Amino acid sequence: MINKHQIISLIVILSLVTIGYKFFYNQSDKVKPPITITKPDFNKIIDTDDKKTAFFAYLSPYIDYINRQILADRQQLLTLAKDPSKINPNSELIQRLVSQYQWPIPKTGINNAWLSQLLQRVNILPLPMVLAQAAMESSWGTSRFATAGNSYFGQWCFTKGCGIVPLKPDPQNYHEVQKFPSTQAAVQAYFDNINTNQAYAGLRATRAKLQQQQQPISAQSLVQGLDQYSQIGHQYIRQLLELIQTNKQFMPQQYFTHNES
Template identity: 35%
Template sequence: MLLFKFLIKNSKKLFLSFCFVTSIQTQISAKGFPKEYYEIEDTNKAKEYFFEYMYKMVSYENRLIKKERLFVKDVLTSNILNIDFDSPTFHKLLDIKQKYKIKNIYTLQEYEKKVDIIPPSLALAQAALESGWGKSRFVSDANNIFGHWTYDPAFGIIPKKRDFGAKHFIRVFKSLQESVSAYMLNLNRNLAYKAFQETRFQQRIKNENPDGFKLSQTMLNYSGIAHEYLNLLKDIITINNLQNYDKRFYQSNY
């Protein structure tokens, strides 16, 4: 009888707990890189597979970003005074403004600093470093390539070595592609990466394509190991000739 009363009294909590666990399990139903990647024994072949797989996802997201960038430029260099506030064009502009945390909806320069591509060499280097070449628990349990945290338990799992009193979770993504998308948006709109955004903008002013090697040295706030992190990125890009992926991307007219 006591057990029955307990279950009735706590049924709502039990139901919500069940939904929470089920939600997390649903989100991580497809985990990590393809099985064939983990079966490659040759280190060089494994690296090549990893970079090629990541490059495809990075290129896809960059093309989406470019479409947003071109849309904004087209709208704001036309006669903006004639924009209908009820039109799909205005609402799309408003969505992009909110997505990238733009302050002034009509200031093109703000968009140009934030709505721009991430050089593949930088993304690939950070992916390798943050995910342990796709073999970390973050990837296998949460499709999390770039070490993203969250403070919402509905979208995360508890890190194994979380400090006592800490409240962050490993963010869970439905797919690796979703993780790449979140990483790019994070670099583009987060104030912590203002140096990255400003340096990339200056490269654009000089009619240069964003340089992943140079931009890697603006990632001081991405990791707690600070300058050591910058050296690691520099080494990964250099040793693996990742700037060739930048050239490949720009030559494809993306």
């Protein structure tokens, strides 16, 4: 039986998404163009459960879209990796991946070791983990940074004017919270951060190992590699795991399609 929050989630999805975006399609289908969704005013949603449902319903299509783009790139890369000697380093795909994933081609050229490391970066992130971080970092979309700057993941920047200044700036460690022109840009920046930053190399190694063992790329496993995401370290991991465990019922189930849980 469909419960109240599943109905709310479906209503939010159907009412917010621009005509033409298809939600229910197979992984083999062509990746759809960027999506445009009207952002709800989460501060005006009084009921806590309704707010959680609306928040997850709003962000899930963006996460799903980027995961599908990554899967498409990854599949092309895996095909090319069958014969590295034939890869054109100046091709549009390789140059784009080199730039996006910050993994320059060595002077000796493309080889299996380089491809293996690139494939560790070109990979999906589990929906529950991304949603949990967004909820925690943006106070369910109600924070000043989220409402004024589409900043759902609390990412810092260090040049004056690059973002929004905290109400109590740290004079010893000046930073701003990065602002973005759109929600999609914010989600993309989060994915790029996790998939390239050296602080999350352990997370990427765990993800690669799970895939080698043909195990699901689970949020519970990858969250363990986020201890450097926050100054509170392992306490941050415990909070994320608790948030995932207690809020899964509000997450749109139709997006659990990429070997993630």
